[in-house]
Amino acid sequence: MAEGNATIYDIAADAGVSIATVSRVLRGEANVSPATRKKVQEAIARRDYRPSSIARGLTSKVTHSLGIILPKLLNPHYAMIFTGAQEEARKLGYTMSLFPWSSLDTDAYDPATMLVERRLDGLIVCVEYLPADHEEQVLAALQQLKRVMPVVLIGCVPPGYDFPAVSNNNAAMMKEVVAYLVSLGHERIAFIGGVEQDKDPLRRGVGYREGLREARLPYTDSYRVYCKGTAEAGRAALAAMLDALKPEYWPTAVIAMNDLVAMGCQAEARDRGIPMPEQLSLVGCDDLFCAPYLYPALTSINSHQQQTGARAVQLLISGENKHETCDWELVERASCARAHI
Amino acid sequence: MAEGNATIYDIAADAGVSIATVSRVLRGEANVSPATRKKVQEAIARRDYRPSSIARGLTSKVTHSLGIILPKLLNPHYAMIFTGAQEEARKLGYTMSLFPWSSLDTDAYDPATMLVERRLDGLIVCVEYLPADHEEQVLAALQQLKRVMPVVLIGCVPPGYDFPAVSNNNAAMMKEVVAYLVSLGHERIAFIGGVEQDKDPLRRGVGYREGLREARLPYTDSYRVYCKGTAEAGRAALAAMLDALKPEYWPTAVIAMNDLVAMGCQAEARDRGIPMPEQLSLVGCDDLFCAPYLYPALTSINSHQQQTGARAVQLLISGENKHETCDWELVERASCARAHI
DNA sequence: CTGTATAATGATAGCGCTTTCATTGATGAA
């Protein structure tokens, strides 16, 4: 049966019609007589024929394949986004290929080359945590790329750029976290993560400050430490903060920019013998699969990352130039308690 | 500059040569005079021309795109395999698309359709934990697919089938773990995970039994409980095992089929107030990124999963029909201690 | 009947490349 190499000509010959007619039934056009349609369909089934999407793409200019660029899949946060995007793409009949940032700027290969050579129908780019020094360069490159294929961003669109996007309202998320901790009686609340020169109003660090202001709590630099979004970095950051402070000024609650950082904080607190949550409450963000299994189980923000990915694909395919925001929810677990004292 | 739609004809016209000559410099053929080559390259650069891989594929029959099928990326184990494969593919100039099992058998779409329509140059299929009742059906389908495109498996090739593959020597891994626990003085060692009717000699459960035999320890059904490879399942499995046993017969060490299951075990032990590792040692497998941050930090087997993915791509592209095995190492952390008593 | 609208189908020109084969000059041997 499966020849695997039948062409539209073979089918046409088998069915005794022209290739135009075969093409019509392939594409489900209306004006084909039922009898002819049946003949063709039988021929197709008989030879297990699958039209070449390559040849199709050459003619019709649509390849039904999308791309997504993100930092690294090993971070489950991105794995969720990717999964959501991939599944949605597939539902809509598209294929999804991954292009990690890492490999893009690692080698001598021009990032855009592979993307445009492939004639992708569209590209999703995750710019959530672009290092500030890269940002301009990357966005300029994307602006270029946009002339060739539709681009949808995941994350905030910096002023001056115009892209459809789906993003988290990070600031609002963090404000809610601060409010939650305040409701538990915390007053010395620290925030770990992010970059110092961050001017983006939607970023998490900003929401933290706003949350403090709304709760009429003072902002202190000593409670705000910056680091990359990894467990190692989180651990080092908490260590640095605690080292710089007399124990009586230690925060009673820490907000980590994400769950990885939170994991690092847990490890550091544990090593120092700081009981959690009794002496230190902790909130993460992203609600990774492992959050419930950490010790103590980590309170975190679930921001529906799969849905984010899926929505990005929908925007990409529909061509809407919208800017959407995901909703989220705080998932309470065991890592937070009422403030001591 | 970036027109994005220049064709080989435009370049030929610009450079004052024929398209055949342009094609030659594109493919780096030798017999082009330096002067001509230069002219063409300048024209290419001037218009930011990128040859269409679609058109290329139509003619040359190679698409430079690969596919990989695996259960779900949300499990970091698969994310590692995918990452390794993707990066290797990219290094070799290939694109990698993901096709999760879940979506393949969920919808009415014939699994193979999308794959062959795309005219992939090859496919990697992760058959590590195929449910036994699916196995036959899946492998038959792959056998079919093989007539159309090269297929490489990750996992064991069941007898009767012929595929290039890269797999873990799961049995040997587990034997090592048993030996390790025995060296710590453990005699009541349990194994959690896998499926009962597993006849595959390389599977983990089998290695466990062999390990016991070599240590001259008795095998007991009560210490062998089966479950899916998730944290929830692992937790339930450990609970069931302990419930069925008088505490004095509880195992002093548990081997989990993977780190997810181990995470579930940790949670269950914690809830029951069983101190770990003092009363119960635990070993996982896969060495997920979170293993060092669990409590206690989880001893696990690192089996170089990224390398596994990369190797699969190499086999796929080289066309070698080999069966390779990955090496591994036991990563000792805090979840194991000398047996009490 | 003739003429015209309509539905079904076929012929064919691309799409943007690769590849084979033919052609053109140069070059050097006879």
Place this chain on the structure above:
DNA sequence: TTCATCAATGAAAGCGCTATCATTATACAG
């Protein structure tokens, strides 16, 4: 000078489709 040799190039035929016309066959109004 003449002819075979060879490097550099061009002409053109696909690759497997889609999509535009053109061509039938059929129906129905005038």
